[in-house]
Amino acid sequence: MKPYYQDSAVTLYCGDCREIVPQLGTFDLLLTDPPYGCSATTGWGGKYDSFSIAGDDTTELRDWIISVIDSPFILFGSPRIERPKCDAVLIWAKGEHTGMGDLAFPWKPDFEEIYIKGKSVFSGKRTTSVLRYNARTDSGRLHPTEKPTGLIVELLNKTTAHTILDPFAGSGTTGRAAKDLGRQCVMIERKEKYCEIAANRMRQEVLPMFEE
Numbered sequence: 001m002k003p004y005y006q007d008s009a010v011t012l013y014c015g016d017c018r019e020i021v022p023q024l025g026t027f028d029l030l031l032t033d034p035p036y037g038c039s040a041t042t043g044w045g046g047k048y049d050s051f052s053i054a055g056d057d058t059t060e061l062r063d064w065i066i067s068v069i070d071s072p073f074i075l076f077g078s079p080r081i082e083r084p085k086c087d088a089v090l091i092w093a094k095g096e097h098t099g100m101g102d103l104a105f106p107w108k109p110d111f112e113e114i115y116i117k118g119k120s121v122f123s124g125k126r127t128t129s130v131l132r133y134n135a136r137t138d139s140g141r142l143h144p145t146e147k148p149t150g151l152i153v154e155l156l157n158k159t160t161a162h163t164i165l166d167p168f169a170g171s172g173t174t175g176r177a178a179k180d181l182g183r184q185c186v187m188i189e190r191k192e193k194y195c196e197i198a199a200n201r202m203r204q205e206v207l208p209m210f211e212e
């Protein structure tokens with residue numbers, strides 16, 4: 001299996017994770033943001049066109065990955081879909097410029113859920129389970145569901161996991177955070193255009209503020 005990109009911290013495969021994951025070894029942690037099972041929608045309830053998320057119609061891919069990877073996990077999800085079996089739920093508060101949803105309803109859907117499994121591998125200073133990081137909404141964002149790197153860094157800092165798998169890598173935020181923290185990460189992404197974006201992010205130097 002030839003990686004699309006590889007350096008001393010990150011390996012990225014371009015392809016369907018259902019074919020690639022069975023050929024990989026074990027990992028300390030599964031940290032991923034799978035297709036949510038609710039279809040990627042714009043703030044106005046319409047579907048993204050050029051930004052459609054492969055496999056976003058059902059929770060099948062999410063349920064498949066947690067059935068084959070027997071590791072602790074950190075998984076992103078939506079309050080609109082059924083939660084997977086997990087030990088804890090965190091909230092990602094996405095900031096005031098998100099969550100348009102139903103404009104007639106007086107609360108905005110401006111958060112996502114983060115499912116944690118394998119409590120024993122998580123440690124560190126006790127902090128709130130509401131994580132506030134603004135989602136990128138500007139035209140320069142790299143992926144329609146791009147996660148803030150600082151959010152992933154905060155999550156990774158609560159675990160000693162050294163080897164991390166992200167089989168739904170998108171623009172490569174997990175790899176970027178792992179590399180900045182001196183961890184090892186294997187990523188898989190089906191769409192080549194996101195592999196290219198992720199590879200370009202990996203080529204950037206480690207940011208000193210995240211070095212251990």
Ligand SMILES: C[S@@+](CC[C@H](N)C(=O)[O-])C[C@H]1O[C@@H](n2cnc3c(N)ncnc32)[C@H](O)[C@@H]1O
Nearest residue numbers: 016017033054055143146147168170171173190
């Ligand atoms: C929710 S996005 C991840 C976004 C990422 N967290 C980021 O910060 O950019 C999920 C990604 O999984 C990819 N994907 C969907 N099905 C896949 C599959 N079977 N194998 C590998 N990647 C897949 C999609 O193309 C999409 O980019």
